[in-house]
Amino acid sequence: MSAPMTPANAPNGLPDVAHEAAALARPLDWVGMDRIAVPVRIHDADGTTVQVAAEVDVAVDLKDGDARGIHMSRLYLQLQQAFASEAITPPGLRRVLQGFVDSQQGLSTRARLHIRYEHLLQRPALASGHLGWKRYPVSIDAELADGHLHLVLGFAVEYSSTCPASAALSRQRNADRFAEDFSAARPMSTQVVREWLESERGLAATPHAQRSRADVRVALRPAFDELPLLPLVDAVEAALGTPVQTAVKREDEQAFAELNAANLMFCEDAARRVAAALAGDARVERYDIAVAHFESLHPHDAVARVSGRNA
Structure with missing residues (x-):
């Protein structure tokens, strides 16, 4: 068991109690x-x-x-x-x-x-x-x-x-609105559909x-x-x-x-x-x-x- 550091044997004359034996x-x-x-x-x-x-x-x-x-x-x-x-x-x-x-x-x-x-x-x-x-x-x-x-x-x-679930539900609602708005439209041009998709009506739900x-x-x-x-x-x-x-x-x-x-x-x-x-x-x-x-x-x-x- 090492002896406790004292001013006489510690560096710079400073005690170092870390060198003392542990109690437990x-x-x-x-x-x-x-x-x-x-x-x-x-x-x-x-x-x-x-x-x-x-x-x-x-x-x-x-x-x-x-x-x-x-x-x-x-x-x-x-x-x-x-x-x-x-x-x-x-x-x-x-x-x-x-x-x-x-x-x-x-x-x-x-x-x-x-x-x-x-x-x-x-x-x-x-x-x-x-x-x-x-x-x-x-x-x-x-x-x-x-x-x-x-x-x-x-x-x-x-x-x-x-x-993904929310996206699928949103696509369904968008499809439903498209069917509602164009149920009687015959024939439909690409330009008409494009304008509808770009309008607020073209987005019924978002995921x-x-x-x-x-x-x-x-x-x-x-x-x-x-x-x-x-x-x-x-x-x-x-x-x-x-x-x-x-x-x-x-x-x-x-x-x-x-x-x-x-x-x-x-x-x-x-x-x-x-x-x-x-x-x-x-x-x-x-x-x-x-x-x-x-x-x-x-x-x-x-x-x-x-x-x-x-x-």
Whole structure:
């Protein structure tokens, strides 16, 4: 059992009670700090490195049950420098986590990080050629245990979902009104029908649509040196077909309405679409997906969840 640090044997003459024996000795799974504010560097869409504000949780295990505590300040100080000069990559995360373990001088064998930040991507309008920025919440879970790095990348995509049932009911009402208005019309010209469709009478009902959200978490295979955030976001948005837009002129809004009509989906459909996009990705070992349609018809949300593992 180590002796308590005293002014006589502590660095700078300052006592360190963390070296005292624990009153209820036992190892601890994790010890550390949550919600540390720190800037991190990430790769932008064009490959350049940009700095963004992040919130980080950091922890190590305390395998020595007799030790009262870890060297917590060492974790904090190392974290402040961890991503100061290079972007976050799997090899970089491994080095940082190993440094956390080494800093504890035998007290710990494992380390983990949970990083949260918002990634800005510039997205083009559908038809007008304008550009706008869209925000994607991102999380990175990294754990080093027994020499193995475990990485889980999380992100969220917002999209529009138009209800297939509501669309079918709306089409029926539109057909009913057409039959009412043209029951005695013989013959009918294309121009007359076109003018009717463009009038207020030509729209008897509209399907309900709502902003929706897909939360995705993927366990990454260790063979890759970059975090595949951008290609995974692109794959999910392409699978859904109706990601929310940034810059919108009238021609963009019309194009978006067409996309919604071509991509009618329940929450079950959306979950299956995202799963299909991730199921064949060689970078993904496991995926967990949760979609939520923030209903405009109901005061509650429609949700679906699906998970899977790639061979």
